[in-house]
Amino acid sequence: AQEASGLPDYVSWKEPGAFIQHSPQTLETMRGEIGLSPLTPNDLVFVRNNLPSLTEEQVGDPEAWEVNVEGVAQPRPITLAELRTLGPETVACVLQCSGNGRGFFEHETSGSQWLTGAAANVSWTGVPVRTVVEAMGGVDGDKSFMTGTGGEPIPEGLDPLTVIVERSVPLEAQEVALLAWEMNGEPIPLAHGGPVRLVLPGYYGVNNVKHLKRLSFDETQSQADIQRSGYRVRPVGESGAPDQPSMYQMNVKSWVTHPLREAGTGRTQIWGVALGGTEDLDRVEVSTDGGETWEEARFVGPDLGRFAWRPFVLAADLAPGTHRIASRATTASGAAQPRDFEPNHRGYGHNGWDAHAVDVTVQ
Ligand code: MSS
Secondary structure, three states: OEEOOOOOHHHOOOOOOOEEEEEOOEEEEOHHHOOOOOOOOHHHOOEEOOOOOOOHHHHOOHHHOEEEEEOEOOOEEEEHHHHOOOOOEEEEEEEEOOOOOHHHOOOOOOOOOOOOOOEEEEEEEEEEHHHHHHHOOOEOOOOOEEEEEEOOOOOOOOOHHHHOOEEEEEHHHHHOOEEEEEEOOEEOOHHHOOOOEEEOOOEOHHHOOOOEEEEEEEOOOOOOHHHHOOOEOOOOOOOOOOOOOEOOEOOOEEEEEEOOOEEOOEEEEEEEEEEOOOOOEEEEEEEOOOOOOOEEOEEOOOOOOOOOEEEEEEEEEEOOEEEEEEEEEEEOOOOEOOOOOOOOOOOOOOOOOOOOOEEEEEO
């Protein structure tokens, strides 16, 4: 990984210098770039593409973009223009890659070595999936899954199932899902899945299918590799298989974003962000002595709901020396970040507070 001096063309509109470039298709927001504002501006949002993002030429007229809805009583394609005529909704939620925090595991993991920056807090506008389904006569019969398919062309000569971005989530996810066309008040940039993206509040990034071309209600899960063996949680050394837990709902997590390395003597404001996954947060505590003692931090700014993250702050008077600063969030039902997080083969879902701590030197 290297710090991006020049960003690839499709994301050249993003803040230069704010990203760690793991590859042209994986850009991590630098830890200190996340401030106290509740939403992450589009030009600071991380990027993760399994396949190259669609181009404007490939998309054509965005209003004519079609999503094929299947597994409902009256299946049919629906255009973005028509989606706009159904009742819109806005939801703020965390967009976080399943592998965020992978770089903190001690075992060797393949994939981008994300630290904290494969996460953002975004306001999405679109139409609830429930509304679309109702307009098409409801789900047809007994279905257990909702499947979203990405619109990227499949490179020639490859078995589509090995590359297609197609994710199935439990049917109940339709209660919170959105077919979105706006991201923080702008048309969704292609790098983030425009013209229409499936947004699944509370679910890991991979389930939020970009350039959505098909939404289907099914009895079984997709047979695509990304569903069958990818994004499966298993012990280190084991291969992925459909009987292992899939990366669906996010867990409780927090991390400090300031200060990261140095601070002056006297008063320092320590801040960071905390998310409850699918639940409201009860509290965030901060430690300046590596977890020996904790003090409750204060949430800053509006509460944007249970799927959003909340910035927090704690004022501290730090004596000269090195301080290990950690944060630990707890949800309304009492789920708290563990000190250590059990390793898993692909390095998914790390929320251990100790590994996310920073050593800050005060002079
Ligand atoms: N979608 C599509 N279509 N394609 C691709 O590649 N990826 C995933 C999601 N979706 C994809 C999709 C992932 S994997 C993630 S994280 C996300 O997306 C990201 O987002 P952005 O916007 O940030 O880039 Mo991991 O779990």
